[in-house]
Amino acid sequence: MLRSSILLRTAIPTVYLRGSQSGILKQSNLPHHRCNVSKVDSPDVRKLAEMAQIEVSDQEVDAWQPQIAEIVEWFAHLQDLDLPADPSGSPEGSPLTDSRLREDTPRDWPEREKLLDEAPDREGRFVKVPKIL
Amino acid sequence: MGSPCLLLLGPHVLSKAVSSQSCALANPSLRKFSWQLCGRPCCSPKVASVIRKHTKGKQCHQTSATSVVQQSSKAAADQAAFEAVIGIESHVRLSTKTKAFCGCANVYGAKPNTHVCPVCLAHPGTLPNVNEEAVQKAIITGLALQCTIHPHSKFDRKQYIYPDLPKGYQISQYDVPIAEHGRLEVDLPDGSSKSFGITRAHMEEDSGKLVHFGASSLSGSDYSLCDYNRAGTPLLEIVSEPDMRSGQEAAAYASELRRIMRFIGTSDGNMQDGSMRCDVNVSVRPRGAKEFGTKVEIKNMNTFGGMQKAIDYEIDRQVTLISQGRGNEIVLETRLYDEAKQVTKSMRKKEGLADYRYFPEPDLPPLGFTQESVDGLQASMAELPAAKRARFMDMGLPRDDVLILADDLETADYFEAVLEEGAPAKLAANWVVGDIMAHCKNTGVSMGSMKSRPATLAAMVKMIESKAISGKIGKQLLPELLQGKGAGPDGVKKLVDAMGGGQISDPAYLAEILDKVIANNQKQLEQYKGGKTKLKGHFVGQAMKESRGKANPELLNKLLMERLDAA
Incomplete structure (x- = not known):
């Protein structure tokens, strides 16, 4: 387990919004079917934290458990919406050269160094990150 | 390879040599003997003596030639009783000018972090934008692999916790890959051909590159340095059905896959540069069984030859374990191939299936293709x-x-x-x-x-x-x-x-040369007439020399035979 600003920044919203395996957004249910269950189990915060690779204290678990349960409950209302079977809502036969696709022309980002300076730590041209395992 | 023969190294390596036919005799002239000695059917005492002679008295076997015959025969019998089941996941980098979701250049070997932008560095508020060329190349590759192209493909988020993808997820494809249900026909080295199923091919972005410090590999390192030039470059992951049965078949499949991509220009497939990375799943089962054995994933193969050896080693390792009643030691794990030692080593155990928590990518609209556009790409395929x-x-x-x-x-x-x-x-x-x-x-x-x-x-x-x-x-x-x-x-x-003219086809000139040669080689002529017909070559050689190599060989031959027959 580690505490990394990079990981925390990206992982926390994911944890809160996604739910656990036993939560509302069960992987196998995702794109195929509309789920009619509005009542869902509250996710296990400790398991969520483990999947997000973050440490949580017992106090945090106790404090977050009801909050997350509330959030998940709120999202569960989405299940009651009558949506088409294919949530991607892909249009019939959109042409391949649709305006949504980008032309393959390289562009240099002018303020590259400024972007890299935003990294918490650097070494030479590299971004320095904590050990991974 | 320092040791004259892998058999010196122990029974697990013995079985390696048996199936991979790769007994590591340093002297190439001995390779054919290594086949016989360490491979099927068995080695003969005569071969063993040749080996000893060439290895300066070092016995090729741990004990004696006879015991190795017994061991290798048993290993061969074990091999015959089992069947390997192999599937390959190939990640190939698509040859585009820019990354998959931003305009940064997709190039290999640039200075670290020179091709980065707010999108591939995952700065807040940025949105991905799909590269048209990457999509087209993915479709063309799918078509080349006889896949069905999904008319409404979409992207999904796959949760990812390592810092070489700073978003904290990878944009990939989950349930609606761009291409699926294909086939790849492969011509095998023995002259036969075999068809392997393609389960799917899906688009995704590559991660950045990590350099680990404080240790030679990821585990045990103190910290890591990240280069994001590769982060977000377009990949196509091509997943085969578990249709291969040997290292040779797997290598032939991967080799043909790369050849296809090079011919149609969708990827350069350079394994050394990481443009093509193959993860191989290997399991064994008793011949005739329907159920699969426990599969082991092998990574880190940089050549097709290495892939073949890695797989054959792994098959032997698993067969040996089962034969010794240690089948429970085959576990779900990832093993790395050590090219220098030609063995696979455990990298990490897999505890249950990974939960990637896929969900549809909310930042990207789905892709939609008309049949006309797919047909157009099919028609443009090389x-x-x-x-x-x-x-x-x-x-x-x-x-x-x-x-x-x-x-x-x-x-x-x-x-x-x-x-x-x-x-x-x-x-x-x-x-x-x-x-x-x-x-x-x-x-x-x-x-x-x-x-x-x-x-x-x-x-x-x-x-x-x-x-x-x-x-x-x-x-x-x-x-x-x-x-x-x-x-x-x-x-x-x-x-x-x-250079002094071309071929001489003038019969008169050639006749003149031949007459001169025959006159100067009367002794050989007598021997020829006495039955040494091989001396014909001597006359041809002399005449060619006389003509400085310019005589028309067919005509020269004809004229010579006329003279020799008449002599």
């Missing part, structure tokens, strides 16, 4: 290697030559350019597969960038075909042509003239 091989075979070329000529696009293109200049196929193939290829290998120059143009070789080949010059003159001429000489109209002919 000729596939299998079609090229079939066409070359139809020209009456030997299979071995065809496999070489159609192995890579540059060779095939060069050969076809020579044909377009009017050279006959068989003769041109001989020159391209032989002298031209040897030149390229020796000089390190690729066929497409040689100084000598295809038209020049074609001109020379045509002169040989018309008997204006002999093949021998051609050999003398070729080094000049390879330096770029002989270009332009009649360039080769002028070069031949400058």
Whole structure:
């Protein structure tokens, strides 16, 4: 387990919004079917934290458990919406050269160094990150 | 390989040598013996003595030749009782100018973090934008693999916790891949062919590159340095059905897959640069069983030869464990191939299936393709290697030559350019597969960038075909042509003239030479008449020498036989 600003920044919203395996957004249910269950189990915060690779204290678990349960409950209302079977809502036969696709022309980002300076730590041209395992 | 034979290293390595036929005798001349000694059927005492002689008395076996025969026979029997089941996941980097979801250049080998932008560095508020070329190349590859192209493909987020993808997820495809249900027909080295199923091919972004400090690998390192140039470059992950049964089949599949992508221009497939990375799943089961055994994933293979060896090693490892009643030691895990030691080593155990928590990518609209656009891409696809091989075979070329000529696009293109200049196929193939290829290998120059143009070789080949010059003159001429000489109209002919003329087909002149040779070799003539007919070659050689290699060999032969028969 580690505490990394990079990981925390990206992982926390994911944890809160996604739910656990036993939560509302069960992987196998995702794109195929509309789920009619509005009542869902509250996710296990400790398991969520483990999947997000973050440490949580017992106090945090106790404090977050009801909050997350509330959030998940709120999202569960989405299940009651009558949506088409294919949530991607892909249009019939959109042409391949649709305006949504980008032309393959390289562009240099002018303020590259400024972007890299935003990294918490650097070494030479590299971004320095904590050990991974 | 320091040891003369892997058999010295222990029973697990013994089984390796048995199936991979890769007994590591350093002396290449012994390789055929290593086959017999360590492979099937068994080694004979005669072979064992040859081995001892060549290994300076070191016995190739741990105990004696007889015991190894018994061991290898048992291992061979174990091998025969089991069947390997192999599936391959290949990640190939698509040859685009820019990354998958931003305009940064997609290049290999640039200075660290020079091709980065707010999108691929995951700065807040940025949105991905799909590269049209990447999508088209993914579709073309899918079509080349006889896949069904999904008309409404979409992207999904796959949760990812390592800092080489700073978003904290990878944009990939989950339940609606761009292509699925395909096939790949492969010509195997033994002359047979086999068809392997393609489960799916889906688009995704690559991660950045991590350099680990404080240790040689990721585990145990103090910290890591990240280069995000590769982060967000477009990949196509091609997943095969578990249809391969040996390392050789798996290597042939991966090799043909790369050949296809190179021919159609969708990826350069360089394994050394990481443009093609293959993860292989290997399991074994009793022959005839329906259920799969526990599969082990192997990574880190940089060549197809390495892949074959890694798989064969892994098959033997698993068969040996099962044969020894230790089948429970085969566990779900990832193993790395150590090319130097030619073994696989456990990297990490897999505790249950990974939960990637996929969900539809909210930042990207789905892709939609009309049949017309897919048909257009199909029509624009370059000729596939299998079609090229079939066409070359139809020209009456030997299979071995065809496999070489159609192995890579540059060779095939060069050969076809020579044909377009009017050279006959068989003769041109001989020159391209032989002298031209040897030149390229020796000089390190690729066929497409040689100084000598295809038209020049074609001109020379045509002169040989018309008997204006002999093949021998051609050999003398070729080094000049390879330096770029002989270009332009009649360039080769002028070069031949400058070298002292072409082939001599004047019967009177050749008769004169032959009469002189026969007169000077009366002793050999008597021996010939006495039954030593092999001496015919002596007369041909002398006459050729006299003509400075320019005599038309067929005519010379005919005239010589007339004289010898009459003598």
